Amino acid sequence: MLVSDHGVSEFRLFQKDTFPMTRFCLPLMALLIGLTQPLNAQDAKTENTGWKAGVARAVITPDEPMWMAGYASRTKPSEGKVQDLFAKALAIEDASGTRLVIVTTDLIGLSLEFRLWLQEEAEKQFQLPPAGLLLNASHTHCGPEFRPAKLALPGQDQGRVDQARKYYEFLQQKMLALVGESLKNLQPAKLGYTHGRAGFAMNRRLPTDTEPRNAPYPDGPVDHEVPVLKVESAAGELKALLFGYACHNTTLAFYQFCGDYAGFAQQDLEAEFPGVTAMFITGCGGDQNPQPRGTVELAEHHGSALATGVKAGLLGPVQPVDGKLSTMIDTVTLEFAAAPTRQELEELSKSTSDYFQRRAAKLLKQLDENGKIDQTYPYTIQTVSFGDDILLVALAGEVVVDYSLRLKQELKGRAGAVWVSGYSNDVFGYVPSLRVLNEGGYEGRSAMLYTTLPGPFAQSVEDLIIGKVHELAEKVTAK
Ligand SMILES: [Zn+2]
Structure with a gap:
């Protein structure tokens, strides 16, 4: 910029100059014009990008002890905190006024019900279209449990349910305000993309003679890429760092609120770059654990x-990220394999597990009321393109790593960088690839027992998701 500013001021000096135009001056003028033109053009590209960006943050740590999310074996509510939990929003607007708000949260996951409420309110109050709202959860296992579906356990203490409902409503208002605040803070900005690597995520599906066991598997597939969106002011001041990683946020399993590794990464970056908002977006880490842990x-x-x-x-x-913003969101109807029979569900309802009892009760109710069990799930997929430079794919659920590895290969060439995230918009359960589904184990099959879905998924799961991603990726990258 210094060179370019220098060129511009030199040129202006000559324009104002009363210096007689001699034949000696003319070649010098021509040289300076020649110099300043490309420099001005470059200036326009890097300084006046047409982008605007705004950030906002809110502390969302519960102010009283609450039951925590993530491990079914917990026996008591939280006891204090190691660090605060945050929701953070990054609003981005391109030169034509197309907007995107990415909200990241130090939470286990947000439900479809939550997303639908927020997108409706954000559209009503801020004219933000649904495709312009992207929600992601860090999947920390040291945050509050507030998901309605998780609270409908038989014999659940009503006080616990009421408290979670109150927190849910607090979160709705906080996140809605956050979206509005980030949009209000929009200022001219520069965007850049880069990536690094980190090596602590390890595959957790250790092969055995039968199904894979949930244990460290250092030879299994991983995605160690750390994609980074760098947001600066028009003057080049660092404003925000949005970064991703494909790994469960499960170093810790205790009774204090904490953002786990993702919370500490954000804290580290914000300490290193004062005034910067560091935001974590979870990748396809459904079958990845940080190792070692504890x-x-x-x-x-x-x-x-x-x-x-x-x-x-x-x-x-x-x-440098140029061009225009394009966003799409849609659902694809996933199919489950054969539904459990009434007899199987009645057997399951005798289980000692609250979760299994809840599953049996919910599915039996469906059978009684509708004569059949709903065999489909509306799976949310969002795609965002930042000109030719970044294609961001945000997938719902706890997506296993096969998806990001496959999509980054197949979408290569659609944009300079392909960024695939999971845990977005609706965290309802695990999303296995066909390989993981057929291998079985926790992410393939047994985790479904802790949900009220009639899983496991049918063999079509991977094809349906990948097919829809390609369709939406094509739409946002179409010229
Ligand atoms: Zn998980």
Whole structure:
């Protein structure tokens, strides 16, 4: 910019100059005009990008002890916090006024019910179209349990349900206000894309003679990429860092509120770059765990490794992001395999597990009321393109790593960078690839027992999702 500013001021100096135009001056003028034209053109590209960006944040740590999400084996409510939990919003607007608001949260996951409420309110109050709202959860297992579906356990203490409902409503208002605030904060901005790597995510589907066991599997597939969206003011001041990683946020399993490794990564980056909003977006980490795990020190260590991955990315070439924003959101109807029979459900209802009893009760109710069990699920897929530079695919549910590895290959060439996230818009359960489905194990089959869905998924699950992603990716990248 210095060179370019210099060129511009030199040129202006000559324009104002009373210096007589001699034949000696003319070649110099021509040289300066020649110099300033390309520099001005470059100036327009990097300084006046047409982008606007705005950020906002809110603390969402419950202010009283609450039951926590993520592990079915918990026996008591939370006991204090290690760090605050946050919801953060990044609003982006292109030159034509198309807008996107990405909201990241230190939470286990947001339900479809939550998303539908928020998108409706955001459209009503801020004219933000549904395709312009992207919600993601870090899937920390040290946050509050507030999902309505998880609270309908038989014999559940009503006080616990009421408290969760109150938190749910608090979160609705907080996140709606956050979306509005981020849009209000829109200012001219520059966007850049880069990526680094971090190595602590490990596949957790250890092969055995029968089904894979939930245990570290260092030879299994992983996605160690750390994609980074860098947001600066028009003047080049760093404003926000949005970064992703494909790994369960499960270093910790205790009774204090904490963002786990993703919380520490955000904290590290915000300490290193004062005034910056660091935001974490979860990738396809359904079958990935941080390793090793179990202590706050390890969570801090992984957080620091992830923050280092972001900083390493910033050292490399940062691709300026140009062009226009395009967003799409749609659902594809996923199919489940054969539904459990009445007899199987009656058997399940005798289980000692609250979760299994709840599942049996819900599905038996469907059978009684409708004569059949609903065999489909409306699966949400969102795609966002930032000109030719980034294609972002946001998938619902706990998506296994096969999806990001496959989609990054298949969508290569549609944009400079392909960024695939899971845990977006509706975190309802695991989303296995065909391989994982057929191998079985937790993510393939047994995790479904903790939901009220009539899973496992049918063999069509991967084809249906991938097919829809291609359709929506094509739409947002069409010229
Ligand atoms: Zn999970």
